Amino acid sequence: xxxxxxxxxxxxxVVLAAEAQGRMALRAxxxxxxxxxxxxxxxxxxxxxLLDALPLLxxxxxxxxxxxxxGAARA
Numbered sequence: 001x002x003x004x005x006x007x008x009x010x011x012x013x014v015v016l017a018a019e020a021q022g023r024m025a026l027r028a029x030x031x032x033x034x035x036x037x038x039x040x041x042x043x044x045x046x047x048x049x050l051l052d053a054l055p056l057l058x059x060x061x062x063x064x065x066x067x068x069x070x071g072a073a074r075a
Contacts, residue, residue: 010034 012030019025026048055066 010031010033012028014026014028016024017027055063057063
């Protein structure tokens with residue numbers, strides 16, 4: 001099963017960038033899949049969680065259900 005938001009992204013990367021006054025910030029760069037660029041403008045992270053490791057499925061892909069259940073437990 002492909003997550004809907006994952007299908008909207010062709011590629012993406014997050015980098016640590018120096019901002020004003022030496023402050024560090026995460027910046028995300030996304031290449032939208034064809035035909036969905038206008039729909040990505042409103043998508044901003046609601047939060048960021050630091051983990052020791054990502055939960056993975058047996059095939060090595062991130063376990064998004066496990067990640068989302070962590071967030072629901074903290075809400």
